[in-house]
Amino acid sequence: MKALRWLLGLLLVAAALPKLWNPSQFADQWSAYRLLHTGAVGLVATSLPWLELWTGLSLASGRLVRGGMLVTVALGGLFSLATGWALWHPLDIHCGCFLGDSRVTWFHLVLDLLFTGLAFDCSRVRPSGLRAEPRRRRPVRRRPTRGSWLAWTECSPAGGGSGAIPPG
Numbered sequence: 001m002k003a004l005r006w007l008l009g010l011l012l013v014a015a016a017l018p019k020l021w022n023p024s025q026f027a028d029q030w031s032a033y034r035l036l037h038t039g040a041v042g043l044v045a046t047s048l049p050w051l052e053l054w055t056g057l058s059l060a061s062g063r064l065v066r067g068g069m070l071v072t073v074a075l076g077g078l079f080s081l082a083t084g085w086a087l088w089h090p091l092d093i094h095c096g097c098f099l100g101d102s103r104v105t106w107f108h109l110v111l112d113l114l115f116t117g118l119a120f121d122c123s124r125v126r127p128s129g130l131r132a133e134p135r136r137r138r139p140v141r142r143r144p145t146r147g148s149w150l151a152w153t154e155c156s157p158a159g160g161g162s163g164a165i166p167p168g
Helices: 002-021 023-032 038-061 065-088 106-124 149-155
Strands: none
Touching (some): 002 038, 002 065, 065 106
């Protein structure tokens, strides 16, 4: 699982770098999907590559892995939805994955779903060093059934009493 997590991290870093170098081309590709308002396209085009980069570095380095896997699953779901949207509405557009010239096809949807499934599968596995130990139960200290704090002190030898529950 560590190798798969590392591979997913490198894939996210490799996908983020071309988008960071050319955000205007990535914004043009996102606007071609016709999913977002034109004002939001610029925000997505500048923030999504940074999210991909930091998530990929998180997975590849082994730091903040649980959060990184959660973001990876969310990104995979977002990519799958966008690809499915482009296929449902027959849009003849570029994928936008690595800023290449490839058109959106059913193969891209399969790859996005595979990416999401692998990320989800990795997120469910707990590393062996982080296994939760069963909780130890503290012994329950029993008090007298009729007891208030005063009755407890009267019947306990430490409280000066005889140890017997007082009548009445």
